[in-house]
Amino acid sequence: MYTRFFLQLNQFPKLIMLAALLISFFFFDQVRQKLFDQSSGELIIDSTVEPFIERSSGAYQEFLEVRDAFGNEDVLVVALHQPQTGVGLDFINTLADISHEVRKNIPGVIAVTSLLDIPRPPGTCSGKSYFHTLQPGSVCVSLLERYRHARQCILDGPPAGIEDGSQGESMAFDPVEGEEEFEAELDALPQNELDPSLDEEPEGQETVSEFRESESPEAPDTEILSAQIASPDGQRTAEELRQAGWLCTEDLYEQDEQEIHADFDRKIRTSMEELAGNPLMEGDLVSVDLKTAALVIRFSSDVLPSDSEIQEPLLQVFEEQKTKLGILEKNKNPGFRFALVKKDSQPGIGEGFLQRLKQPAWISEKSLLPSSISINKGTPEANPSSSQNNGLEDQTITLDQRKNLEDDPEFPLRIAFAGQSRQVFEASKLIRNDVKTILPLSLLLIIIVLALSFRSMRTVTVPLLMVMLGVLWTAGMLALIGDKLNLVTMACAPIVICVGSAYVIKLINEYQMQYREALMALTHSEETLDRQRVVENTIAKVAVPVSVTALTTVSGFAALMVSPIPAVKELGLYSSIGIIVINLFALTLAPSILRYLQIPVPSVFSLQGDSMNFLLGFLKKWIRRNSKQIIRFWIVFTALVALGMIWLQINSSTRSFPEDSPVIRDLDLVENELAGTDTLRLVFRAPEEKAEGAKGANPLKTAKTMLGLEKLQQWLEQQGSLNELSEIQGLQIDKVYSPVTYLDYYRSGMDRLTDTEVERFFADMRSNEGPAFLDEKEQLLLVTMRMRVSGSTAFLELRELLKEKIPRMLPHLSVSFTGGQVLTSESANNIAQGQIQSVFLALAVIFVILSSLFLSWKMGVIALFPNIVAVLIFFGTMGWLSIPIGVTISVIAAIALGIGVDDTIHFLSHYNETAKHLRDKREASMATLPHVVRPMILTTIALSAGFILFVLSDMESQILFGTLTAFTLVVCLATDMTFLPSVVMETGMITVWDYVGLKFNKEFVQKIDLFKNMSVREAKIATLMSFTVDLKEDEVLFRQGDMGREMFVVLDGQIRIYLEQGYETTELALLEKGTTFGEMGLFRGAQRSAGAVASQPSKMLVINHDSLIRLRKRNPKIAAKLFLNLAMRLENSYRQTNQKILDGLVKSENFGTDLKGRFNRKFTDLFSDISEKNQKKWIQSSTRIPMTAEGILDAIELDQNSWLLMLSGKIEIRCFREGSYQQLAIRNAGDLLCRAEMLVPTGDSKIELHALEASEILCITAEQLEMLQRKEVRLTAQWTEELVCVLSDQVEEANTYLKFTV
Secondary structure, rough: HHHHHHHHHOOHHHHHHHHHHHHHHHHHHOOOOOOOOOOOOOEEEEEEOHOOOOOOOHHHHHHHHHHHHOOOOOOEEEEEOOOOOOHHHHHHHHHHHHHHHHHHHHOOEEEEEOOOOOOOOOOOOOOOOEEEEEEOOOOEEEEEHHHHHHHHHHOOOOHHHHHOOOOOOOOOOHHHHHHHHHHHHHOOOHHHHOOOOOOOOOOOOOOOOHHHHHHHOOOHHHHHHHHHHHOOOOOHHHHHHHHOOOOOOOOHHHHOOOHHHHHHHHHHHHHHHOOOOOOOOOOOOOOOOOOOOEEEEEEOOOOOOOOHHHHHHHHHHHHHHHHHOOOOEEOOOOOOOOOOOOOOOOOOOEEEEEEOOOOOOOOOOOOOOOOOOOEOOOOOOOOOHHHOOOOOOOOEEHHHHHHHHHHOOOOOOOOEEEOOOHHHHHHHHHHHHHHHHHHHHHHHHHHHHHHHHHHHHHHHHHHHHHHHHHHHHHHHHHHOOOOOEEOOOHHHHHHHHHHHHHHHHHHHHHHHHHHHHHHHHOOOOOOOOOOOHHHHHHHHHHHHHHHHHHHHHHHHHHHHOOOOOOOHHHHHHHHHHHHHHHHHHHOHHHHHHHHHHHOOOHHHHHHHHOOOHHHHHHHHHHHHHHHHHHHHHHHHHHHHHHHHHHHHHHHHOOOOOOOOOHHHHHHHHHHHHHHEEEEEEEEEEEHHHHHHOOOOHHHHHHHHHHHHHHHHHHHHOOOOOOOOOHHHHHHHHHEOHHHHHHHHHOOOOOOOOHHHHHHHHHHHHHOOOOOOEEEEOOEEEEEEEEEEOOOOOHHHHHHHHHHHHHHHHOOEEEEEEEOHHHHHHHHHHHHHHHHHHHHHHHHHHHHHHHHHOOOOOHHHHHHHHHHHHHHHHHHHHHOOOOOEOOOOOOHHHHHHHHHHHHHHHHHHHHHHHHHHHHHHHHHHHHHHHHHHHHHHHHHHHHHHHHHHHHHHHHOHHHHHHHHHHHHHHHHHHHHHHHHHHHHHHHOOOOOHHHHHOOOOOOOOHHHHHHHHOHHHHHHHHHOOOEEEEEEEOEEEEOOOOOOOOEEEEEOOOEEEEEEEEEEEEEEEEOOOOOOOOOHHHHHOOOOOEEEEEOOOOOEEEEEEEEHHHHHHHHHHHHHHHHHHHHHHHHHHHHHHHHHHHHHHHHHHOOOOOOOOHHHHOOOOOOOOOOOOHHHHHHHHHHHEEOOOOOOOOOOOOOOOOOOEEEEOOEEEEEEEEOOEEEEEEEOOOOOOEEEEHHHHHHOOEEEEEEEOOOEEEEEHHHHHHHHHHHOHHHHHHHHHHHHHHHHHHHHHHHHHHHHHOO
């Protein structure tokens, strides 16, 4: 019915192609609109932690609560590093410029903190920054602003009156008077006009100084100032300078810019010395050696710091800074290391302080060369675009100069920025680049491999088109539902390509085979080839196996949907959708295209010399000789490799970039010089019953809490010593932000701390807009840790340790742990661990399906084993190589599972068809190899080649993903090529589609004596464990004289038994549906005494000894019933033969003749192959009947269906008739006597059991045998098999006896 549906559907190929085209256009539009950025055209990839978070979890809800209360904890650290001279004037000025530009240009910034923003403790210039100095008049003035004012005076030049010595409108400046006016003007100016980046301001306030406006790129100050110096008309009088707010004294004009620069640089360095050891800044805003300073940028909770709208403007800020500095990026290590190089020239007075960078410096961001610098092979030439260089002269660097610079190891100034958001942004960017480069290359490589394999681009077109449309439809469904691509769902594309291509290649191979067979059938015919008929035959062959394969694979991926992680759910959902879509294409669109697209079909002869066939021929011979050794090898090898799982670790690290990449170099600089960028938030709460203390004090704002936090902070900062923290590998705590640091610094210690002081401290922090440690409702107390963490495992170990330690130090408070890093680590571990669990759940689901498919749980295990091998080898290899399981790597197991299950079912479906024709499981397995292994090898080579291209990626996780996926695919191929055929040779398999194909019903089963007392299911399984043969009318089944080793059952039709006598044939019998015959040939291997031919189209069940053995091993319950039915049939034959013997003896008047010496012989002991333990079980299940010497067994009380056998002694089987006895047989211990029915008197004769000596008989009734079967099914199957063998020997003896008597 299922196949018929697709055959009917394919009657409308044009409609199918039109519908596919229209739906593809619709999905293409959905993908274009929703999965690509409309402005940039870039693929949108959600590389944040959001897809990996269980939204309903309490941890996520707490994260949102804390983020709303304290803002976004994700920070970006911008570090300036000058290893030669340390922090000086130029350094601080650049830091202030960057701070201003960040506030001005980056959206969502709520705070930019640097060493310029930390206030002094009580004392001189209390509350001002450390770069404010006390001036005459008790005024605290910013050093940087004073320098900028003085420099501006020199750049503008002295007023006209001073130059010519006259007073005029200008004014002669007296140094003392000028200083007094300077102080007066300072007093008159608002403090925030002195230096917008230095004075204390509310966080986030944007102010722009007059100086910065003159320095902006839109209004280059150097050219304007130089023109004013050259032209007296451009000079301003002292009054104009005073009105403009500049205070220029006469002695100032006597100095040059270099002298002023040196003076203020010395003052800045003096101020920096005060910062040495400052706990508020050291390790956070400034390094211990005072050679690195940082800006810490914090964002509001309503923005995503990793978004391109934040990251790209930030990169632009650095690009502008490089341009202003007049720099050249020198590629020291291509693609990763850059130097900022200034042309060797002595700065003049018109060049400004920004050109004081006399040494090379470097910034680790990629960008093009500034337009003001050109690299020439010969004479330097000015670049025409240099007019945009902010007043700097045109600069040119020759190749020789560049080489000299590249050889210079000194890099005095470096700007770097790091943070989780940058890593997420860069990872997303790299993944997009990989998609742009690697995916097309992978597809191209797959096309090349398939083209070389099929030797036709037209043939490759069909699978390629199906796969691409499958990926498009899957992406379209993703866009239609409204989800986004993330780091996990990106794996859907390779999964769909891997699994889906196998379906279409299977279809193409089957089409070529059907096409070739059709051509061969028309070799001597004038008929033309009917391509439509070929397509229909192809669909009929592949519809069920391909769909069952898809169903099994989809069930495996559907198991991933039980995960609470959204990304894993989506992977399972969209992988399933893609597989279903391509399966649908393989049965509809691909056949429709094949009706119109003529693809070349290799001839049979050309394939003989194919190197692939040579390989397959060798493989067949090797497997045939070593099948059992191959099975043992894979079991042992898998066990050894799987031992590596003991050392398997789950550890998702964000450092997936190369060590020499800009991201890692910047991160290393920040972490080595300052503090790590990983953060952990500790949120303290007062229990509800203690929310209000005895005196109404908030427990969060008490001295007890602060002292407890001090103990915690001291313990955390002792990481270098031998404590619990040192045992966590990959962890270094660099900074702890807590109110204790500020209290300890401003109080000069924590001694005699009172609750009142603590409350006043928090009130002052809130009024002065200091760091927020309490939320607005004062219900949450926040402590933040900055650290370096190598992976998620170390982070989670720290959290568990803190859960144990903190209650001892702060028993009166409850604590929770939150932050993006907590969610990232927990979610990354959850997704990796969840993937492992989901894979094993998928294995369980696939096992159930395969067990149902092959109608045996044992066969389910065997069919699943190649896939288990691949998964275990994958995880075991990870353990042996100490590669931790991360987010992307954990997806590989799902891919391997999909590929492995597909190949397994493809192999077994073809094997089953072949076994029907050959009637030999071993030969069928070998014959399947050339047909199935060829597409397996082609797809694996193509896909492995595609995945291996991931080594071109800049991300280590992607390189590992590609390499390990290719490795796992090769392992899948190896197991399917060697282990699977070997197992099939040794076991044999049946499939559910064969089961469904048997048209058995209860009435039909009851007509066949071989299936007596069996259900329809049991009869079908017994049938499928053997072979079915379709015979045409007058087709010979076997001939007289053939060696018989098989038994037959007529399932349908009619068989004529005939005897050949010379040239004449005599019909002996006409066997109808349900008849069993040829059973003696099954066990005795005798020559056929007659021939058999189909008198009409018939279907035969062929049973040989091997199939019975397989049935006993796999389905002992069914085997026991079948053996028992066969035994009853043989026993009936034995009784009938005995009756003929007696009739013959009477007729010949030889009744009573002693024949025991010639025909009675020792038969096989029924317990010879049964263990002593099982013999006892069997004996306990039966009834003992003792007999005295010369005793006769009374058969009246026995159940006629009982079986009697000798336990000890000697018994004669004889017939009493007309007053005399005729001996039939002598039976000894272990021999079968008979079925009790044989002892029932018939007519004038009676069969008796006569004890020749004291004996003991065992009697087992039908009820006892059935009970034994329920308890010991294998024992019953083994005993009934022995029973059949003994009965066949007795029947043969009786036949010999009959021949003698007759």
